[in-house]
Amino acid sequence: MQYKLGIIGAGKIGEAILAGSLSKGLLTPSDVILSVRTEQHRKNLEDKYNVTAVLRNREVARQSEIILIAVKPRTIFEVLQEIADVISDESVVVSTVAGVTLDSMQTKLARKVSLIRTMPNLGVLVGEGMTALAPARFTEESKIQIVKQLFESVGRALVLDEQYMDAVTGLSGSGPAYVYLIIEALTDGGVKMGLPREVSIELAAQTVLGAAKTVLVTGEHPAKLKDQVTTPAGSTIDGLMELEDGGLRVTLIKAVVKATERANKLLQK
Ligand SMILES: NC(=O)c1ccc[n+]([C@@H]2O[C@H](COP(=O)([O-])OP(=O)(O)OC[C@H]3O[C@@H](n4cnc5c(N)ncnc54)[C@H](OP(=O)(O)O)[C@@H]3O)[C@@H](O)[C@H]2O)c1
Structure with a gap:
């Protein structure tokens, strides 16, 4: 299935998922839009991967079916608030942010949005990551499988109940x-x-x-x-x-x- 991937925060984790999904042929550069905070980083990523890179998170959220948020924990709530009203009902928001629960994301979005909380690890940098995915209860199975496939482009991935995410963080x-x-x-x-x-x-x-x-x-x-x-x-x-x-x-x-x-x-x- 073809979809648009939006990456908000293409640092170590976000860039690794971008690089993995492109090199495995899961996505092409025109399937991806990303945003970062600084102009120099934006330009570097655009030049390196030939993808659309912007400084506006709302533009990424508006255009994407999968919205992957990989910013630091202190920034995620500000980002969710910024993009809440432009997320389409068909889209799924995926967070890689450690320690941030599905409930707290849902509350910040102030509307029902398909959500998946994930915990990848640094192995994604070399295609040998281990990612656990915890979907919100109402997130459709087809969306979960698409996101799982995305993480499988950078290693192994498995779907778990959210109650295990702290232990996953402590282990993998x-x-x-x-x-x-x-x-x-x-x-x-x-x-x-x-x-x-x-x-x-x-x-x-x-x-x-x-x-x-x-x-x-x-x-x-x-x-x-x-x-x-x-x-x-x-x-x-x-x-x-x-x-x-x-x-x-x-x-x-x-x-x-x-x-x-x-x-x-x-x-x-
Ligand atoms: N690193 C790990 O091993 C690991 C493992 C599991 C989970 N995580 C989680 O993954 C998340 C990302 O970690 P990371 O190591 O990839 O961090 P990182 O390398 O510091 O990357 C963060 C990225 O977010 C961008 N950013 C900052 N503020 C932004 C904003 N307001 N809007 C859009 N983009 C913004 C930064 O852009 P600029 O470069 O332009 O400032 C940078 O590209 C964290 O929440 C962490 O808890 C990390």
Whole structure:
């Protein structure tokens, strides 16, 4: 189905979705209109992607069937208020903004509009994002599927009830940062044992990528895969013992718990 995609706020997330949907052939440049705040950024995006880029959010909202809002949390309510009266009844408003509920968006729009709250992650920059979509109750299934397909152009996407969005934020939303820390630490381990840093970082990053892919492709429980690489009296079990001793497992669980709790209060200072 052909539709017009409007992106309000084409920063890291908005631009990644634009780039992904164009490179996968899901959309062509004439299917997209976007808005940003500064003239220099507007011109850069227009030159880079050959799309219509403007500084007027109302124009984007007026022309689009899918209105993707990817501005910072402090700005979303101002944007919703600005565009509320020009959104067509057939359009769907999609937010990537962390911590902003469907109810609060609906209240700001002051009318019934199809809405989908999403939580992507930084993997969208390289086509390996993980996005959860929480639609408002009355949003049509056909619209949900179109938006899901849009996010699938930059990775995986799944539809969940909104009650899970804080936990999604604490796990996959914040997750890339946890994994960067793990990659950095593994790299330092390699350096400590004499590997050149560039070699060590490649070994660490590709190992994380391969391990993640094995879980997704085989569908096996991670514990079973771990057992497969752990030879009796081998070196891996010694490494695992150190990780257990250092509390890696409980530390990661607690990281997700804390980030989830914070996600619930993001709009509070
Ligand atoms: N980054 C992540 O990993 C991540 C993950 C999940 C969810 N999110 C959510 O996604 C949203 C966007 O994050 P981001 O990292 O992409 O932010 P970002 O890189 O700072 O991009 C924000 C964009 O919004 C534009 N903007 C600011 N005010 C505007 C306005 N009034 N009207 C139109 N455009 C406006 C900015 O334009 P100028 O450049 O011209 O100022 C910029 O292009 C956030 O709400 C965040 O919570 C981010």
